[in-house]
Amino acid sequence: MNRKKVRRFLITTHFLFVCITVSHLYELINWKPMSVLMELYSSVSYTNRNFGFFAPTVNDDFNLKIRAFRKDDQNGHDFLFYMPDSENRIRFSTMLWHFAEGNSPSQMDLYARSWAIYCMNKDSTIHKVVVSVYKNNIPMMNQCRIGKKISQALYYQTSFDTK
Amino acid sequence: MKNRLNKIVGSIFGFIEVEKPLYPLLFFRLGLSLICFGKFFVLYSNYLNFYGQYGLIQWTISKLSNYSFLPHIGDFAFLSSKYFHLSADKSAELILQLFFCTCVFLFLGLFTRVVSIICFFLHLTFINTGNGIIYGVDVFTQLSLFYAMFFPLSSAWSLDALIGISKIKEKSVAAGISIRVIQIQLCIVYLSTGIEKCFGEQWLNGEAIWRTLMMPIFKNYNFYWISDFPYIPYFLGIIVLIIELGYAFFMWQKNIRGFWLFLIISLHFNIGLLMGMWYFAFIMIFLSVFAFGDDVISDINCYKLNRVLKRINAVPGTS
Numbered sequence: 001m002n003r004k005k006v007r008r009f010l011i012t013t014h015f016l017f018v019c020i021t022v023s024h025l026y027e028l029i030n031w032k033p034m035s036v037l038m039e040l041y042s043s044v045s046y047t048n049r050n051f052g053f054f055a056p057t058v059n060d061d062f063n064l065k066i067r068a069f070r071k072d073d074q075n076g077h078d079f080l081f082y083m084p085d086s087e088n089r090i091r092f093s094t095m096l097w098h099f100a101e102g103n104s105p106s107q108m109d110l111y112a113r114s115w116a117i118y119c120m121n122k123d124s125t126i127h128k129v130v131v132s133v134y135k136n137n138i139p140m141m142n143q144c145r146i147g148k149k150i151s152q153a154l155y156y157q158t159s160f161d162t163k
Numbered sequence: 164m165k166n167r168l169n170k171i172v173g174s175i176f177g178f179i180e181v182e183k184p185l186y187p188l189l190f191f192r193l194g195l196s197l198i199c200f201g202k203f204f205v206l207y208s209n210y211l212n213f214y215g216q217y218g219l220i221q222w223t224i225s226k227l228s229n230y231s232f233l234p235h236i237g238d239f240a241f242l243s244s245k246y247f248h249l250s251a252d253k254s255a256e257l258i259l260q261l262f263f264c265t266c267v268f269l270f271l272g273l274f275t276r277v278v279s280i281i282c283f284f285l286h287l288t289f290i291n292t293g294n295g296i297i298y299g300v301d302v303f304t305q306l307s308l309f310y311a312m313f314f315p316l317s318s319a320w321s322l323d324a325l326i327g328i329s330k331i332k333e334k335s336v337a338a339g340i341s342i343r344v345i346q347i348q349l350c351i352v353y354l355s356t357g358i359e360k361c362f363g364e365q366w367l368n369g370e371a372i373w374r375t376l377m378m379p380i381f382k383n384y385n386f387y388w389i390s391d392f393p394y395i396p397y398f399l400g401i402i403v404l405i406i407e408l409g410y411a412f413f414m415w416q417k418n419i420r421g422f423w424l425f426l427i428i429s430l431h432f433n434i435g436l437l438m439g440m441w442y443f444a445f446i447m448i449f450l451s452v453f454a455f456g457d458d459v460i461s462d463i464n465c466y467k468l469n470r471v472l473k474r475i476n477a478v479p480g481t482s
Contacts, residue, residue, distance in 0.1 A: 008176055011340075015347065022355035043230060044287065046305040051352045054301050057362025058374040081212075086383075086439030087205045093380040095219060098295045111295070114221045121217045138377045140370060144320040144390035150377065 017041055021048035061136040063152065068119055069128040076130070077120050085139035096133065100155070107134075108156050116160035131161045179347075183339035183456050185332055187457050189319040191341075194449045195307050196270035202300065203259060203289075210259060213293050216240065216251040220295035234288040258449050269311075272321020274328070274331065279316060283308040301337040303450065306348070327422040345454040350411035353427075354466060357407035366404060369397030381438040406430050414455050421459045 006145050017038050020026050042048045066079040083089045100110045116129040135155040139148040203210070212218045214236060220238040229235065240254035249257065262285045281450040286308050290301050316335040318325035324331040332338075365371035373396045376386040389395055406426045413423040430450050435444030 008172075011179065013343070015351075018348065018351055022351055040230070043233060045309040046290075047304050047348065049302060050355070050359075051302075054371065055356055055359035055366070057363075057365045057372045058211065059377075061170030061380055063379070074200060082209065084208055087202075087263050088209050088374040089380060090298065090440060091206065091213060091377040092210075092219075094298045095295045099205075108187045111226050112221070114224055115219060117221060118212075118217060118219055136379055137441060138374050141373050141396070144387065150379065162353060 014047065014067060014115060017048040022152060024050075060098060060100070061093065061138070062155065063134040063136065064092075064096055064115070065132045066119055067132070067136065068123065068126045069130075070125050071127045072129070075133060076128075079123075079126075079129070091111040095109070099133065101137075111157065112158050113160065120160075126162075127161060128161045130157070132157045165362035179340055179343045180336050181339040181343065182334050184334050184457060185315070185319040185338045186316060187318055187342055187453055188338055188355050189321075190456070191307075191311070191314065192272060192275070192319065192321070193270060193451045194453065195311060196266045197267075198442065198446055198449060199286065199308075200263060200266040201445075202304065203262060203404055205442070207259075211252055211255065213296055214259075214289065215255055215331065220293065222251075225292050226232060228294060229291050232282055233291045236288055236292040239288070258285065258288065262289070262360050269316075271316055272319075272323050275317035275321055275323050276312075277479070279308065279311040279314075281412075283312050296307065296453060298439070298443070300446055302320045303443075303446045307446070307450065310341070310344060310348075314338075342457065345415070345450060349450060349454050350414065353407045357404055357410075360404055366400050369395075369400045370391055372396035372399045376437065381440075383437060383439055384414050385442050402429065417465075420455055421462055424451060424455050 020029070021038060021042065024037060024126055029035075038048060064081075067076045068079045069076040074087040081092065083092050095111075099108055101107070112131040112133075120126050123135050132154060133156040137151045137153055139150065170480040185276065206213060213220075216222050216237070221239075222235070226235050226237055236255050236258055237251075239258055240249075240251040243249040243257065244251065262282070263277050265282040265285060268274060269282055283305075286301075286305055290297055290305055315329075315332075315335065317329040318332045318335065318338070321329065325331045349428040360366040360371070363371065363376065373386075373389065374391075375381060376384075376389065376396070406423075408426060409423060413419045428451065429445040431447045433450075434447075
């Protein structure tokens with residue numbers, strides 16, 4: 001009997017958390033102990049999250065270009081990433097979405113620093129790295145009909161030097 | 164008042180605590196272990212680039228953006244370098260090999276409960292370490308592994324049953340609860356995502372479909388021509404909304420759920436085909452088939468039985 005009660009309590013609590021999260025009710029409740037508890041539960045179980053993928057709008061797409069320079073090299077070369085299949089490419093793009101998430105300059109700087117260190121670790125002769133992230137501007141359908149194509153705009157740029 | 168409340172609670176749990184066959188749990192165990200294995204097998208060539216100490220998102224950054232108590236490959240690396248003098252990269256590879264082993268054990272149903280708990284924690288470790296590269300497939304794999312820890316997976320044709328750790332059962336209430344929980348979770352997921360999409364203008368005027376097809380990352384085919392036929396993405400956008408919103412209602416309707424399961428499978432198959440998100444498509448199809456597959460099979464069997472009965476009744480002198 002007790003086991004049954006515990007099971008029912010756990011199922012009820014679980015779905016209460018899920019419903020409160022997906023319905024954004026936690027924003028209305030705004031009670032810190034509960035939001036902390038729900039956040040902890042979400043970070044472990046991944047059951048109570050906002051599941052609105054590509055909702056309400058489809059986000060922008062980004063490209064990462066890294067120009068690497070060796071010592072006394074004026075022109076530099078493109079640092080290329082090996083992404084053999086669609087799954088790896090999607091992971092790479094997801095990283096760029098997370099980079100731009102919330103448009104936080106400190107987060108972007110952290111990511112850019114990480115990419116620069118990655119390049120310098122892969123090739124120890126690299127002396128300087130210029131990290132550029134481009135946003136793909138996708139034209140609307142009516143713009144496309146009058147000949148507008150996908151264009152790229154510089155979204156973020158920084159450079160790192162080895163001392 | 165109290166009696167009324169008890170009645171409502173009783174009817175809700177009467178719906179959840181229902182006896183169901185265990186074979187869907189065999190499908191769940193096999194499918195989940197294959198998806199977990201396949202997901203990391205594909206990433207194997209880039210594993211250290213995504214999850215290594217000096218990968219694209221370094222451990223110091225991924226560790227910073229998480230709760231400190233959550234498992235991280237860096238924690239294992241610290242311990243293994245302290246006690247076994249392993250390098251950080253070797254430790255990361257060891258974690259992956261351990262994960263592959265747990266997937267094989269889960270597939271076979273050997274020490275199922277313990278293995279599903281280890282698998283859950285290892286996957287959580289990967290998610291937290293690679294938090295800069297996670298997307299829907301990781302969310303739903305982690306969600307499935309969370310439920311797997313509580314499901315009676317070893318009672319469904321497992322090595323555990325062969326060596327006497329667990330008993331094979333044909334039907335159980337625990338299996339019924341497992342299926343119901345995933346059914347409810349999926350209904351909430353699709354309903355919420357459908358409603359959120361309705362709030363965006365892009366889904367109601369076809370631009371969402373257009374943008375998705377045109378995004379360079381998803382661009383497996385050339386869809387420029389579709390701008391000349393704007394009613395196609397408009398129609399497809401509305402169809403997506405109907406399928407997602409209708410999931411929570413029509414999957415409970417006996418005569419429609421088979422068709423709706425076909426629609427949701429088609430939707431995710433097309434996501435795989437057009438966007439290249441095959442693993443996301445696999446896990447969503449897998450979860451829906453697990454949740455409602457048995458009900459659809461029962462509906463088909465019921466329909467066939469009714470047809471046979473009708474034919475028997477139609478033959479003179481047999482009724």
